[in-house]
Amino acid sequence: MRVELVKRPQRSALFSALSPFIAFALTMAAGAILFLLLGINPISAFYTYFISPISEVWQLHELTIKAAPLILIAVGLAVCYRANIWNIGAEGQLIMGAIVGSAIPVMFPAFESPIVLPLCLLLGMLGGAAYAAIPAVLKARFNTNEILTSLMLVYVAQLFLDWMVRGPWRDPQGHGFPQTVMFNDSATLPALFPVAGRANWGFVFALVAALAVWILMTRLLRGFEVRVLGSSPRAGRFAGFNFNRMVFFTFMLSGALAGLAGISEVTGAINQLQPTISPGYGFTAIIVAFLGRLNPLGIVAAGLVLALTYLGGEAAQTALGISDKVARVFQGMLLFFVLGCDTLIHYRIRFVGLGAKARGESEAVPAAKLEEVH
Amino acid sequence: MDIAVNILLTIATAATPLLVAAIGELVVERSGVLNLGVEGMMIMGAVAGFGAGYLTGSPWLGLLAAVLVGALFSLLFAVMTLSLATNQVATGLSLTLLGLGLSGMMGTGFVGLPGERLPNLYIPFLTDLPVVGRLVFGQDPVFYISIALIAGVAWFLFRTRTGLTLRSIGDSHTSAHALGIHVLRYRYLAVLFGGACAGLAGGQLSLVYTPQWVENMTAGRGWIALALVVFASWRPWRGPAGGYIFGAGRNGQLHAQAFGIPVPSQFLSSLPYLATIAVLVLISRNKRLTMMNTPAALGQPFVPDR
Structure with a gap:
């Protein structure tokens, strides 16, 4: 056959x-x-994996905490992939966004003001976008393969974070633990419904980002440009669309969203910098982008599904004693x-x-x- | 003198897995397929190699298992991209993600166990020669395999008819198909060869370089091997130069730490990745060179019309 x-x-x-x-x-x-x-037994395993982690309200809150970074990053990556530009270094952009965004609460721990949080988020987005600009410059200027450079920068970012929290930014009162000071309240992303669970504004950011990217891709000229250059670069050139500018646009957009995901995770869920701040969100978001068919609205659904696999992995580890690598x-x-x-x-x-x-x-x-x- | 020999030996051991994985990927890319799953196939080879070596007590069987598992894992990629014509970049990425997860799961029981190490070559008299003895006659088996692989691939690609056919497929699968060449059959075999090489490279890591199982122990070497193919501009004999430079870099990092040079260790650890980026930039800015050597059909799916 x-x-x-x-x-x-x-x-x-x-x-x-x-x-x-x-x-x-x-x-x-x-x-x-x-x-x-x-x-x-697969049936009880599936129950532990997919049902038990979302059977109570507070658990749904946890689900949104995991889903928020995945959705934020994936909608940005979807724009890249639609343009046939392969940013696979979102994990590094997330980390850089988290580091740059944490500058104020770490260096001025006593500074409390309503403008601190917006500044943190803004700096986070700038950090992510700036880090994503590196592979974009190399691609546009020297024609360097963006897949390899963006991925190499992930390792560099991880090592940089490791150095920061063990070296210059280590909490002097932290008993030698590799972590920064805890952020004060004005640098903390507030919970949405503090009584019911931990869900924070990060999930709202994710939904807004998904909606904004959906409008960009379906209603704006720039979105059309992305789709044309992605499906037929030649046709795009004839239409006068500039590929190099597109490389910058898609990389900086996805980098900024990954940076926002990073700083939201730090200000919302962890409240300090640690050597590891992400369980591979930047890579899992690639899966989310494809499962959501590179469509921002599909990505919201896909992000929730993949977030469930993280929670299920943790549940399976405690309940069934199997490695959380199953996730x-x-x-x-x-x-x-x-x-x-x-x-x-x-x-x-x-x-x-x-x-x-x-x-x-x-x-x-x-x-x-x-x-x-x- | 002894120190110099030791340094050269460790450089060779560090460079070998990069070279082996890169030479396999070079053949794959010459056939017009871009397999970004090298890291995943390598880590599967590493866990299979360690596991088989530990369970049977024979590092040779471990190495064999690494090669087989690497090839088997690449078959998954081949079926997807060749028979189902999926996007090669995305499929390669998913191969890497799956490999990292699967190896972590399979290896949970192996963490911290002492592994088997492949013995170095020893030929009485020859290996005992000063200086050259250990460099030429006293290295680990995978080192010799890597040299043979590079020579073999160089000969195959540029001196045999089949090699010419493979390269022609990589440049234009439609023309090759029109000439009656079985494009997909060649590509299947090329991908399997690449998988076997990546598996072998992984086996080298867990059976020679550091004979133990550590999660994510490939640490991006699969990606560096991919960069090495670009560095070699798809020519086999240009691979070793790059591979040994990387090996020297990794090694220099360890020596700098040993001598207590006051640079943060994280900075030194990030050097191989930064060096890879720098090298990629240097190579790719020369557009003529890249254009001339890049397989023209690289990464494009092919569905034969019958």
């Missing part, structure tokens, strides 16, 4: 809508096999299946099997051969 791809005349609207769900179902099936291999495996599998299912949007899959051979091949027999037969 052979499997063939047959190009569809136009993209399938049906599979365009269905593919994330098929991918999710396939991930579940693969996950069930994985749990069986680990000797765990990473789930995320990786999910992206695989999403990409595979997306093929169905543009192609039909034809099975050229033994039984179908006579039928399938008779259409394809060239005229010359037919004459021989007769």
Whole structure:
């Protein structure tokens, strides 16, 4: 039996809508096999993984805390990927945003004023955007591969954060722990409903960002420019769109959003800088972007799903005693299946099997051969 | 003199995994496929190599397992990008993410265990020669494999008919297809070869370089190997130079720390990544050189029309 791809005349609207769900179902099936291999009953594992972490109100709050950075970063990355520009260093931009945004509360811990928090957020976005500008400059100026440079800068940012919290920014009263001072109240992102749970304004930022990017991509000329340059650079050049300017625009936008995600995480959830401030949000956001089909509104839903895999991983670790790496495996599998299912949007899959051979091949027999037969 | 020899030996050990992974990826890219999953295949090779070596007690079986697992893992990428024509950049990334997660899960039980180390070559008399003895006749087996791989790939790509065909596919899969060449068959084999090499590189890490299992122990080496392919401008013999420079960089970092040079260790640790960026910039700013050597069909999906 052979499997063939047959190009569809136009993209399938049906599979365009269905593919994330098929991918999710396939991930579940693969996950069930994985749990069986680990000797765990898949049904109870799925319950622990996907239901128990969101069965109470405060847990839903935790879900938004995890989802906020994923959505913020992913909507920015979606713009990049739509333009066929590959920023995969969002994790580094998140870290740099967090560091730059923390400058005021760390260096002036006694400074309390209503302007502190807005300044922190602004600095965070600037930090992320500036860090993202490095691969953009190298790409635009020297034609350097942005995939490799943006990724290398992640390692550099992680090491820089490590140095900052162990060196110049270490809390002198912190008993030698590698962490900065705790931020004061005016540098803390307030909770949305303090009585019910910890959910903070970061999630609101994420929703606003998703909406703004949706408007950008569907209603504004710049969004059109992104889509044209992404799907056909040649057509974009003829239309007078500047590719280098697009590299800057997409990198700085996604960098600023990643920086905002970083500083929101620090001011909202951790309240200080530590050697590690992100469980790989910048990389998981790549999965979120694709699961949301590079559509800002889809990304909101996808961000919640991926946030659940983080919570489920923690729950599974405590309840079932399995490594929290299972979450990473789930995320990786999910992206695989999403990409595979997306093929169905543009192609039909034809099975050229033994039984179908006579039928399938008779259409394809060239005229010359037919004459021989007769 | 002994110190110099020791330094050269450690540089070679640090450079070998980069070279092995890069030479595999070079063949993959020459066939027109961009596999960004090197890091993922490498870490899978590392965990498989350590695990098999530990469980069987034989580092050789470990190395074999590393190669097989690397190739098997790349098959996933091949099926996706070649048979299902998915986006190669995104699929490669997901291979890396999956590999990092899966290896972490598989390796939970191996953390902190003492591993098996592949023995260095020892030929009586020859290895005992002063200076050259240990450099030429006393290194670990993967070092010799890496040299053989580079020579073999250089010969294959530029001296054989099949190699020429592979390069032609990388430059124009439509023309190659029109000539009746099985584009996807070549690409499948190239991707599998790349996976086996990345697995071998991972095995070197967990069976020679640091014979133990540490989560994320590849530490970006897969990505540096990808950069090395660009540095080599897709020519096999230009790889070693870059690889040994990186090896020297990593090594210089350790020596600087040992001599207590007052620079923060984090700064020294970030040098290989900064150096990679600098090298990429230097190479890619020369547009003519890059244009001339980059496989023209690199990264483009191909669906044969039958």
